[in-house]
Amino acid sequence: MEARETIVSPAEIDRSSRAPLLLMFVLAAAWLWIGSLLGMIASIKMHAPAFLSDVSWLTYGRVRPASTNAFVFGFASQAGMAVALWLVARLGRTIVQGVLFIIVGIIAWNVGVALGVGGVLMGDGTGYEAFEFPRYASAVLMVAYLIIGAFTLMMFHERRERALYPSMWYVLAALCWFPWVYATAQFLLVFSTVRGVLQVIVAGWAGHNLMSLWLAPLAVSAAYYFIPKLANRPLHSRALAIFGFWLLAIFGAHGGIPSGTPAPRWVAAVSDVGIVLGLISILAVATNLHRTLERGYARAWNDPGAKFVIVGCGAYVALGLIRAVCVIASVGKPAGLTLATLGVSQLFLLGFVNLVFAGAIYWIAPRLSESLREPASFVGLNFWTASVGAALASGPLIIGGIVQGQALGSPALNFIDTVRRTIPFMGMATLGATLVLVGATILLVNVSRWVCLACCSCSASDKSVARSVKISGRRA
Amino acid sequence: MNYGPFIFLGVLLSFAVSWFGVIFGSVLQLGSVQPATVAATGGSYPTARPGAAVQGRDVYRANGCAYCHTQQVRAEAEITRGKLMKYRGGDVTQGWGSRPSVAPDYIHDQPVMLGSIRLGQDLANVGVRQTNEIWHLTHLYDPRAVSPGSLMPSYRFLFEKREIIGERSMDALPVSAQSGVEAGYEIVPKPEASALVAYLLSLRADEPLFEAPSPEKPKQAADVTNAVPSGVTPAIGK
Numbered sequence: 001m002e003a004r005e006t007i008v009s010p011a012e013i014d015r016s017s018r019a020p021l022l023l024m025f026v027l028a029a030a031w032l033w034i035g036s037l038l039g040m041i042a043s044i045k046m047h048a049p050a051f052l053s054d055v056s057w058l059t060y061g062r063v064r065p066a067s068t069n070a071f072v073f074g075f076a077s078q079a080g081m082a083v084a085l086w087l088v089a090r091l092g093r094t095i096v097q098g099v100l101f102i103i104v105g106i107i108a109w110n111v112g113v114a115l116g117v118g119g120v121l122m123g124d125g126t127g128y129e130a131f132e133f134p135r136y137a138s139a140v141l142m143v144a145y146l147i148i149g150a151f152t153l154m155m156f157h158e159r160r161e162r163a164l165y166p167s168m169w170y171v172l173a174a175l176c177w178f179p180w181v182y183a184t185a186q187f188l189l190v191f192s193t194v195r196g197v198l199q200v201i202v203a204g205w206a207g208h209n210l211m212s213l214w215l216a217p218l219a220v221s222a223a224y225y226f227i228p229k230l231a232n233r234p235l236h237s238r239a240l241a242i243f244g245f246w247l248l249a250i251f252g253a254h255g256g257i258p259s260g261t262p263a264p265r266w267v268a269a270v271s272d273v274g275i276v277l278g279l280i281s282i283l284a285v286a287t288n289l290h291r292t293l294e295r296g297y298a299r300a301w302n303d304p305g306a307k308f309v310i311v312g313c314g315a316y317v318a319l320g321l322i323r324a325v326c327v328i329a330s331v332g333k334p335a336g337l338t339l340a341t342l343g344v345s346q347l348f349l350l351g352f353v354n355l356v357f358a359g360a361i362y363w364i365a366p367r368l369s370e371s372l373r374e375p376a377s378f379v380g381l382n383f384w385t386a387s388v389g390a391a392l393a394s395g396p397l398i399i400g401g402i403v404q405g406q407a408l409g410s411p412a413l414n415f416i417d418t419v420r421r422t423i424p425f426m427g428m429a430t431l432g433a434t435l436v437l438v439g440a441t442i443l444l445v446n447v448s449r450w451v452c453l454a455c456c457s458c459s460a461s462d463k464s465v466a467r468s469v470k471i472s473g474r475r476a
Numbered sequence: 477m478n479y480g481p482f483i484f485l486g487v488l489l490s491f492a493v494s495w496f497g498v499i500f501g502s503v504l505q506l507g508s509v510q511p512a513t514v515a516a517t518g519g520s521y522p523t524a525r526p527g528a529a530v531q532g533r534d535v536y537r538a539n540g541c542a543y544c545h546t547q548q549v550r551a552e553a554e555i556t557r558g559k560l561m562k563y564r565g566g567d568v569t570q571g572w573g574s575r576p577s578v579a580p581d582y583i584h585d586q587p588v589m590l591g592s593i594r595l596g597q598d599l600a601n602v603g604v605r606q607t608n609e610i611w612h613l614t615h616l617y618d619p620r621a622v623s624p625g626s627l628m629p630s631y632r633f634l635f636e637k638r639e640i641i642g643e644r645s646m647d648a649l650p651v652s653a654q655s656g657v658e659a660g661y662e663i664v665p666k667p668e669a670s671a672l673v674a675y676l677l678s679l680r681a682d683e684p685l686f687e688a689p690s691p692e693k694p695k696q697a698a699d700v701t702n703a704v705p706s707g708v709t710p711a712i713g714k
Binding site: 045046047049050053054056059060061062064065123124125126128129156157162163164169172173176177180184188189193194195196197198199200201202213238242246250253254260261262263264267271274333334336337338339341342404405408409415416417419420 | 478480484487488491494497502505537539540541550567569577578580583586589591596597619624627629
């Protein structure tokens with residue numbers, strides 16, 4: 001009953017969330033650009049070892065993790081938190097509270113990412129994949145997350161719309177999983193390091209969960225929101241959504257330890273089971289979205305943001321299938337420890353996460369800056385460069401990895417020949433990385449323009465308020 | 477599914493199962509692995525790395541060597557009539573190790589850098605197959621000078637280029653003009669380079685262990701006794 005008295009309009013919600021969301025979007029786009037630039041440099045270095053090789057902070061072993069971390073923490077996590085905040089506000093029909101605190105949290109988060117990327121480039125990386133940020137950066141990130149996460153959860157708690165749409169389940173779950181995963185990794189790897197190969201198990205498990213239980217659910221929550229909106233019809237099946245969600249929750253956390261790792265066999269076996277059941281959860285989400293969109297693809301294709309989300313979800317399905325196939329020993333063993341590993345992670349980050357969040361930004365940001373009449377420029381080009389770039393940055397590496405894996409098993413070839421066979425594939429990946437950088441540039445320009453428009457309209461409305469106050473003062 | 481606390485509890489419980497199962501379970505199993513006693517010598521394996529190698533491990537970590545080099549040998553055991561005859565697989569063919577890597581090999585390392593991509597060779601046993609310090613230093617300075625066709629970047633920032641005043645330094649590298657060193661100059665490793673090489677030389681995981689025993693020696697055929705197939709020489713530098 002109380003809810004009816006205090007209905008808030010979407011416009012009011014958007015106005016309350018404008019400042020933190022636009023700040024997060026523009027910073028996320030900036031990190032995407034930095035991550036893509038570093039990614040392109042790393043990609044060139046793979047096949048042209050003399051490129052920028054005399055500078056210690058630009059050596060491949062520093063640029064690659066700096067790029068991945070800028071992408072994961074600077075872009076994807078930040079854009080994901082922004083989307084989560086917006087979804088909780090929109091779906092919960094509640095105004096964003098504690099804007100100042102959230103902004104402090106955002107600034108702290110970005111300081112943490114900057115310290116981390118800088119630290120990795122300076123040679124302070126921890127040596128654990130996906131958790132390379134040195135401890136001074138991780139501590140700042142953790143505090144920043146606690147601020148942003150706490151306010152999002154508080155808004156979730158105080159929502160006026162009590163019914164929970166599937167997007168909200170994923171947001172709630174991801175917000176709870178991330179601190180646990182991140183704190184486990186930091187505590188057991190950096191602050192109180194566990195013994196020997198346990199570090200590999202912790203890093204593999206936590207790295208897998210950082211992708212599967214943090215970035216993926218946030219992206220899925222966005223897809224669950226946008227696709228029914230675009231199709232202009234309700235979600236196909238709530239039951240299927242429940243099935244997919246709990247399958248992810250129960251089995252999604254296992255993974256990240258490939259068989260062949262010098263760890264107890266049962267750990268790899270549990271990981272394989274988790275990956276196969278994770279595929280079913282992915283397929284449940286994909287089927288649900290496909291059935292919702294049925295016959296609406298053409299219509300959705302005309303929306304600037306929708307194409308990104310649809311292709312991104314396609315990449316998610318491809319990723320699940322590839323991972324599940326790699327569980328089969330005769331495929332996974334030769335492809336393991338080759339370029340294919342990098343290709344799969346690029347498919348997740350550039351194909352799935354990047355595209356879905358870019359689509360979400362193209363949907364949300366213009367609404368926040370009240371500049372719907374000012375269409376974004378070159379969105380089509382952004383879409384094609386980002387999606388073709390992601391395909392080129394991952395597909396050739398996966399195929400090249402299989403080629404490399406087979407060559408490694410043949411006694412006739414020495415090692416250098418096996419690696420040189422993959423040069424054409426690495427070259428194609430560089431082309432992909434370049435296209436991704438072009439896409440990131442367009443996104444950054446568009447988002448910056450919206451931020452400028454929002455600032456201008458804010459200051460303009462401030463001026464008009466001031467003028468009207470003056471006028472009314474004179475009249476009085 | 478409209479009740480927040482229900483989802484919250486379900487999500488935490490299911491995650492706790494994975495946490496306790498995978499993380500806590502592994503800690504229980506491997507948290508207190510001790511070095512094994514080597515039957516032949518009575519010593520223990522693995523031993524802690526010497527000080528210079530520990531510093532070198534830091535150089536290895538800082539420069540992200542693990543993004544191209546793994547430190548894990550994968551091999552399958554070939555068992556006939558209950559006896560381990562030999563290890564086989566691509567890694568054994570490449571000459572990267574005589575037995576698969578197992579958990580106890582890593583107990584002294586922090587961080588453990590197994591790596592996940594092999595753009596370069598596996599280094600689990602690099603200290604067994606290439607013991608020449610000068611070779612390693614030259615390889616770091618100019619990889620293609622000793623290993624033609626290699627895709628490894630050079631690590632010149634780990635070295636100092638000095639003008640030769642009087643006599644050449646004792647530790648100057650035997651690099652030529654082809655590596656871009658002008659006449660009258662010499663290349664001397666910085667402490668980081670020497671430490672890194674000390675670490676590389678300390679990388680050897682070839683002691684038979686309970687988890688990875690040495691293969692049985694058949695009585696007649698002496699040439700198949702060794703786990704590394706004959707004819708395979710250490711592949712480094714090829």
